[in-house]
Each structure stands twice: as C-alpha cells, then as structure tokens.
Amino acid sequence: MTESLRERKKRATRRHLAEVATRLFVERGFEAVTIAEIAEAADVSVKTVYNYFVAKEDLVLPRGGEASADRLAAFVRDRAPGESAARAVLRNLREELRRRDRSVGLTLGYGRFMRMVRESPTLLARFDRLGADMRATLAAELAAASGASPDDPVPGLVAAQIAWTQETMFAEIADRTARDEPPGEIAAAMLDLLDVMESLLGERVLAYATRPEEDDPR
Known part of the structure; x- marks a missing residue:
C-alpha cells in the first residue's frame, strides 16, 4: 500500500525530532535535556513532541x-x-x-x-x-x-x-x-x-x- 503524503510528513517529523533530541542528549546528557529544549531546537511546540513521543526516553529508544x-x-x-x-x-x-x-x-x-x-x-x-x-x-x-x-x-x-x-x-x-x-x-x-x-x-x-x-x- 502506497504511503500517503500525510503519513510521509508524520514519519519525517518523527525522525527529525528523534535526531534533534539524540544530538542534544549526546552533547549534554539525557537527564540534563528537557522536552522544552528539544521542542525549541526542533522548531516545534512541546505539545508536538508529546504527540509523537509519550515519554522522553522514547526519543532514544522508540517503542516498536x-x-x-x-x-x-x-x-x-x-x-x-x-x-x-x-x-x-x-x-x-x-x-x-x-x-x-x-x-x-x-x-x-x-x-x-x-x-x-x-x-x-x-x-x-x-x-x-x-x-x-x-x-x-x-x-x-x-x-x-x-x-x-x-x-x-x-x-x-x-x-x-x-x-x-x-x-x-x-x-x-x-x-x-x-x-x-x-x-x-x-x-x-x-x-x-x-x-x-x-x-x-x-x-x-x-x-x-x-x-x-x-x-x-x-
């Protein structure tokens, strides 16, 4: 089944958030980085981050x-x-x-x-x-x-x-x-x-x- 444009955009956003978060975690340590800081670095809202990742650790080790x-x-x-x-x-x-x-x-x-x-x-x-x-x-x-x-x-x-x-x-x-x-x-x-x-x-x-x-x- 062909992936829709909406699904591709969601997948790209999810990947972008995970990449930005991982870069911050590696630079500063997982515990030191907040969801608000990840959202700011990714140029999205905090709500958007939580829409894609329920918990902060999911940004490193996604479920599935x-x-x-x-x-x-x-x-x-x-x-x-x-x-x-x-x-x-x-x-x-x-x-x-x-x-x-x-x-x-x-x-x-x-x-x-x-x-x-x-x-x-x-x-x-x-x-x-x-x-x-x-x-x-x-x-x-x-x-x-x-x-x-x-x-x-x-x-x-x-x-x-x-x-x-x-x-x-x-x-x-x-x-x-x-x-x-x-x-x-x-x-x-x-x-x-x-x-x-x-x-x-x-x-x-x-x-x-x-x-x-x-x-x-x-």
Whole structure:
C-alpha cells in the first residue's frame, strides 16, 4: 500500500525530532535535556513532541521498530523450513553484522551514543525492560511453535538462552564502540563471538522448535 503524503510528513517529523533530541542528549546528557529544549531546537511546540513521543526516553529508544519486544520472536516466526528457532536468530544476527546494520550499532558515532545511554539510569532501565519483554515474547512464540503446555518451563528456558546470545553480543558491541573501535573490526569480532556462543548452546536448544520441512511437491 502506497504511503500517503500525510503519513510521509508524520514519519519525517518523527525522525527529525528523534535526531534533534539524540544530538542534544549526546552533547549534554539525557537527564540534563528537557522536552522544552528539544521542542525549541526542533522548531516545534512541546505539545508536538508529546504527540509523537509519550515519554522522553522514547526519543532514544522508540517503542516498536528496531526496539520492538517482538524482534527475536519475529526472527523465529520467519525461520526457514528445517531451521530451528535458535539457528534462525543466530542467522539473522550474523546477517546484520555482515551488512553492518544500524540495528546492531555498527555505525560511526555510536560510541558517543552508548556512553550517553550508560550514564542515564532512566535509559538503562528502559533497556532492561525491553530485554525482559523480548525474552517473554520469544518464550510465548516458542511455546506456540512447539505446542508446549502453559505450565511447561522449557520455552522460557530456551528463550533465555537464545536471548543471551543477542544480549551478550550487544553488550560487547557497546563496550567496543565506547572505545571507538572501527565498525568493521567490531563486526568481525562479533561473528567470531557468535560462533563461540553457538558452540556453548546444547543440542536441545539448537534443535528446539525446528520448522518442519515443506512437503516435496514432486
């Protein structure tokens, strides 16, 4: 469906507000910048900012999109025939690293951004909530994919181990970007790290919720 002019304008305004806010946060610190200052810098009203972002931290980590709690579950839903949940997540993480995707922070300037995030208790709390929501959503997806009963602890345990690979990778990327290591070097190191983490996962986790092969049409 073609995006309307109104929708394009709203998306552009939302992006502009987030970019202006992030620049101010990086320069001065998240806690030190007010919504009024963001509105003034973006040449809009305070009401306009709140129309697009319910809370100040949403300007840094918007709900939905790259920051969606559905991220890992979506990887699992889209897994290929014969592919397990864990291998689908690992494949997607590797693809993001190889193309140096902005969703994993492999962009210039990300080091300053992460230093700002780590200095803000509010943003750290938001990241913690997002991680918990992501694990819970993944567990629900695994339960549905495996046909597990509501009281079966296995989907939650498997979800925690799968999420561990992403969380460990992101933490290492944050450390390295904070030291201003080049994105290409970070990507190569993270690909090696994913290989190590995959080798540490048990076969039951690696094979869990494997999508059945498609019927042979011949």
